[in-house]
Amino acid sequence: MPQVTLTVNGKQHTVTVEGRTLLVELLREKIGLTGTHVGCDTSQCGACVVHVNGVSAKSCTMLAMQADGANVTTIEGLAAADGTLHPMQEMFREHHALQCGFCTPGMVMSAIDLVNSHPQGLTEKEIREGLEGNLCRCTGYHNIVKAIAAAAPLMHAK
Amino acid sequence: MPFEGIGASVRRKEDVRFLSGRGNYTDDINRPGQLYAVMRRSDRPHAKILGIDTAAASAAPGVVAIFTGADMAKEEIGGLPCGWQIHNKDGSPMAEPPHPVLAVGKVRHVGDPVAVVIADTKQQARDAAELISIDYQDLPSVSSTPDALATGAPLVHDEVPGNLCYDWHIGDKAVVDGVFAKAAHVVKLDLVNNRLVPNAMEPRAAIGDFDTSSGDYTLYTTSQNPHVIRLLMGAFVLHIPENKLRVVAPDVGGGFGSKIYHYAEEAIVTWASAKVRRPVKWTADRSESFMSDAHGRDHVSTAEMAVDADGKFLGLRIHTLANMGAYLSTFAPCVPTYLYATLLAGVYTTPVIYCEVKAVFTHTVPVDAYRGAGRPEATFLLERLVDCIAHDTGIDRVELRRKNFIAADAFPYQTPVALEYDSGDYQTTLRVALENSDYAGFEARRAEAAKRGKLRGIGVSTYLEACGIAPSAVVGSLGARAGLYEVANIRVHPTGSVTVFTGTHSHGQGHETTLAQLVCDQLGVPLSQVDVVHGDTAKIPFGMGTYGSRSLAVGGSAMVKAMDKIIAKGKKIAAHLMEASVEDIEFANNTFTVAGTDKSKTLTDISLAAYVPHNYPIDVLEPGLDETAFYDPKNFTFPGGCHVAEVEIDPETGVTEVINFTAVDDVGRVVNPMIVEGQIQGGVAQGIGQALLEAAIYDKSGQLMSGSMMDYTMPRADNLPNFNVATENTMCTHNPLGSKGCGEVGAIGSPPAIMNAVIDALKQFGVRHIDMPATGPKLWSIIHAGQAKMAAE
Numbered sequence: 001m002p003q004v005t006l007t008v009n010g011k012q013h014t015v016t017v018e019g020r021t022l023l024v025e026l027l028r029e030k031i032g033l034t035g036t037h038v039g040c041d042t043s044q045c046g047a048c049v050v051h052v053n054g055v056s057a058k059s060c061t062m063l064a065m066q067a068d069g070a071n072v073t074t075i076e077g078l079a080a081a082d083g084t085l086h087p088m089q090e091m092f093r094e095h096h097a098l099q100c101g102f103c104t105p106g107m108v109m110s111a112i113d114l115v116n117s118h119p120q121g122l123t124e125k126e127i128r129e130g131l132e133g134n135l136c137r138c139t140g141y142h143n144i145v146k147a148i149a150a151a152a153p154l155m156h157a158k
Numbered sequence: 159m160p161f162e163g164i165g166a167s168v169r170r171k172e173d174v175r176f177l178s179g180r181g182n183y184t185d186d187i188n189r190p191g192q193l194y195a196v197m198r199r200s201d202r203p204h205a206k207i208l209g210i211d212t213a214a215a216s217a218a219p220g221v222v223a224i225f226t227g228a229d230m231a232k233e234e235i236g237g238l239p240c241g242w243q244i245h246n247k248d249g250s251p252m253a254e255p256p257h258p259v260l261a262v263g264k265v266r267h268v269g270d271p272v273a274v275v276i277a278d279t280k281q282q283a284r285d286a287a288e289l290i291s292i293d294y295q296d297l298p299s300v301s302s303t304p305d306a307l308a309t310g311a312p313l314v315h316d317e318v319p320g321n322l323c324y325d326w327h328i329g330d331k332a333v334v335d336g337v338f339a340k341a342a343h344v345v346k347l348d349l350v351n352n353r354l355v356p357n358a359m360e361p362r363a364a365i366g367d368f369d370t371s372s373g374d375y376t377l378y379t380t381s382q383n384p385h386v387i388r389l390l391m392g393a394f395v396l397h398i399p400e401n402k403l404r405v406v407a408p409d410v411g412g413g414f415g416s417k418i419y420h421y422a423e424e425a426i427v428t429w430a431s432a433k434v435r436r437p438v439k440w441t442a443d444r445s446e447s448f449m450s451d452a453h454g455r456d457h458v459s460t461a462e463m464a465v466d467a468d469g470k471f472l473g474l475r476i477h478t479l480a481n482m483g484a485y486l487s488t489f490a491p492c493v494p495t496y497l498y499a500t501l502l503a504g505v506y507t508t509p510v511i512y513c514e515v516k517a518v519f520t521h522t523v524p525v526d527a528y529r530g531a532g533r534p535e536a537t538f539l540l541e542r543l544v545d546c547i548a549h550d551t552g553i554d555r556v557e558l559r560r561k562n563f564i565a566a567d568a569f570p571y572q573t574p575v576a577l578e579y580d581s582g583d584y585q586t587t588l589r590v591a592l593e594n595s596d597y598a599g600f601e602a603r604r605a606e607a608a609k610r611g612k613l614r615g616i617g618v619s620t621y622l623e624a625c626g627i628a629p630s631a632v633v634g635s636l637g638a639r640a641g642l643y644e645v646a647n648i649r650v651h652p653t654g655s656v657t658v659f660t661g662t663h664s665h666g667q668g669h670e671t672t673l674a675q676l677v678c679d680q681l682g683v684p685l686s687q688v689d690v691v692h693g694d695t696a697k698i699p700f701g702m703g704t705y706g707s708r709s710l711a712v713g714g715s716a717m718v719k720a721m722d723k724i725i726a727k728g729k730k731i732a733a734h735l736m737e738a739s740v741e742d743i744e745f746a747n748n749t750f751t752v753a754g755t756d757k758s759k760t761l762t763d764i765s766l767a768a769y770v771p772h773n774y775p776i777d778v779l780e781p782g783l784d785e786t787a788f789y790d791p792k793n794f795t796f797p798g799g800c801h802v803a804e805v806e807i808d809p810e811t812g813v814t815e816v817i818n819f820t821a822v823d824d825v826g827r828v829v830n831p832m833i834v835e836g837q838i839q840g841g842v843a844q845g846i847g848q849a850l851l852e853a854a855i856y857d858k859s860g861q862l863m864s865g866s867m868m869d870y871t872m873p874r875a876d877n878l879p880n881f882n883v884a885t886e887n888t889m890c891t892h893n894p895l896g897s898k899g900c901g902e903v904g905a906i907g908s909p910p911a912i913m914n915a916v917i918d919a920l921k922q923f924g925v926r927h928i929d930m931p932a933t934g935p936k937l938w939s940i941i942h943a944g945q946a947k948m949a950a951e
Contacts, residue, residue: 033179037360037411039444047359075178093169096169100360100411124880125876128875132875140904142839142881
């Protein structure tokens, strides 16, 4: 079976996978990082979003072998070593942008990429359209949109 | 100490773990030596199973075992039980056909599990499941609700004639018919409440873990009510006594009702774990969730209101068909009866009501409670009917509502359909909602939109619901096979920190925060020193779980009662330590004082004495500071309010945009306003989803056409507006907190507000009613037919 070598949250892993193993399966089952979730089987919900080489990707829609040599960041890799939350995590908490927490990891990872890719700032409409690939069943998105709007200036100020 | 008690919008205690990827959902749990289960499900709506050939699958790599319904039948495994028995008009019990865990003899809906494959990896189990060869003889099927009762319709269960589960009614038909005969107006409306798929973001999962040394079973499962699962599965399906069965519902990623029920897969993995003597894990794919999680709603109704010349409602007459699906899910029968028909008075003084409900079996996924459960169906029917009355009589729709409201000074108010409302103020919630939505300024906005070529409409819904379920004796008399009290254990530790063990379950509601705030409030313990434990039958004395917006009203009340016991015992200890009479001891702000003196002891002084009882009234008082209370509610609670929706429809596409959504709800005492607003926002989003986007659609052949997230339209961020949410609260009069519940109000009040707005936007085309969902293609057709008709005239 093929081997994949990749860096996840700064740590290198070499893992034996099946050809059909998905990146999310590698993360959850081989490396034990269960913060990345699987909410659907049609690339619709975005619960599995991680960053691959700094850009958001649905890890259920990517073979593990495609991540060979890649630098992957998951929700577990966002906070500082001392536990200080990333501004996006902090704003999600401040604005009550999560309820059951299941969509949250993917939502946060997508939101960070959305802010990163809009250094000029984001309108509410752009935030809502930018979340098109992430489903949340609990919040109605109202507080997620607020959290992202609040996090954007904090992230750009860093 | 910062203000953290009742009324504080403290940030949630559970959030850091969820935001850091350290939640512990069922699929995150892995047990040593664990195997994986994959279900082989029926792809036919209705067929005889002539044979199941598992030879090739058994020989596939990694396969440890394959079980079918016949294997379970050999061991006298019971069917999945139904928790509520409805009686027919003639007093006979409803039809209650067997619900085998794995299909026996026949499959009855697409998704019905036929066999389970257990293998070393999930991929191996999945590969092997495809190698099972099932010899089916296809049979004709029926999936639509009205077709189920048609003469000659295919029978879902041979022993249930006409597919009729029950024929139930409430009210006096002769009296209501008499009122209709003399009424100035009779306004009639036929309507459908669309079938929905709950789609909590976490798919269901279950791990059975049989301990070969003790003979104990543990089930980890995505459940809203682990004790209920232990009772149902242990007593009725697998015959495992409670002391040998532990059910753990860890972090659960949303429920909305769909995770109340005892599902086949829970029994399968628990039973199979003992057979293979290793833990067995099953996790649903989303496609599997679509065809195995209980669906919601699916009513077809005719509603008629008798109205006098001034617009006063004189009598209501309803006929409803409710789809149960292929089998009775755990609480299915009560949804279209006691959670629906008893709500048909709504916020109005309608003096007489008659409602008959026929529940039918079809070859579809079982239908059960989904956020609101019966109450959204009642509310949609009533609030659409009221707008139709306004349409037909020419009376303003807001005035019509005001004219018929139960007055704020009329409580307690006995409705003609069994319920006695304790409190409410519908004029106020309406008035504030109209102010907050600038209802008065709407016509200018409509005109402005028209200049942009958009059709703008506004809709109002004034509603109430019954939750905080429920008084055990009352529900018992109505057919419930359970009590609906709640349980709390409050453990004050020796150094004064507190652990709350609650029988309710949090799957997004934020109980770890809200319930801890009750302890801050009553015992004066800082939030950081309070932990809430839920979801484990090995830790919690008992509990009925979370549904029906009951956790605070019932579970919180149990906590208050347990804390009252803590304070009462603490006073006795304090009296001993301070050499005073118990009657003179007062407790406030974490401190026991002797009235009229400066003598005091903190709760920590008392708890330390309770656990280190050196100087202690040991002859008359047990050591320890740990109290349990069971709280059985005295009545339902009755949240209500007013929702106002403002929409714009693009006539070129038929697509509706929700421009403004205003909710003013009465949820009783609010513990954490931030969380309450979040609950209402989420409920409204689901209601807008039902109104505009969502529908579980079966084709004539019995296949679920909207069976994935590519086909079933879930509301996304760009489908929804910001919500203008507020509360105007009256207190519940019969529980110690005054809280009514907030989990379902959003999903109950919003669908008719949206639909009333859509229909208002299209009023120039003479539209009187549209069934949900109001999709773009549906509205485009209505608009273009309307435009063509106007052009022809």
